[in-house]
Amino acid sequence: MSWNYICDISQVQADFPFAGNIDGREIGVYLVDGEYYALEDVCPHAYALLSQGFVEDGKVECPLHEAVFDIKTGRCLREPGGRDLKRYPLRMVDTQLQISWMTEEESQ
Numbered sequence: 708m709s710w711n712y713i714c715d716i717s718q719v720q721a722d723f724p725f726a727g728n729i730d731g732r733e734i735g736v737y738l739v740d741g742e743y744y745a746l747e748d749v750c751p752h753a754y755a756l757l758s759q760g761f762v763e764d765g766k767v768e769c770p771l772h773e774a775v776f777d778i779k780t781g782r783c784l785r786e787p788g789g790r791d792l793k794r795y796p797l798r799m800v801d802t803q804l805q806i807s808w809m810t811e812e813e814s815q
């Protein structure tokens with residue numbers, strides 16, 4: 708599995724995820740209960756960046772039509788999200804977060 712630098716942990720706060728375009732992919736990085744999670748950032752329903760939505764209690768709400776996703780699992784909790792989000796493995800090296808493009812589902 709290869710790893711790519713995505714951001715420093717100082718760029719991720721519980722209320723404010725990091726959003727970045729890495730290798731042409733929009734990714735949101737969230738901090739929930741002391742753990743970091745990387746999710747695809749484009750809402751599956753239409754085009755909105757979920758990292759610009761409202762984050763609370765481990766969930767993110769799409770800023771466009773208010774679909775809700777669970778940050779830890781990627782699960783769509785409220786339509787019109789349409790499907791669950793892809794999750795990507797993260798690892799921490801010193802204060803850097805690195806991402807792998809093999810999704811959590813593919814790595815199992």
Ligand code: FES
Pocket residue numbers: 750751752753754755769770771772773774786787788
């Ligand atoms: S674009 Fe996210 S719910 Fe419509």
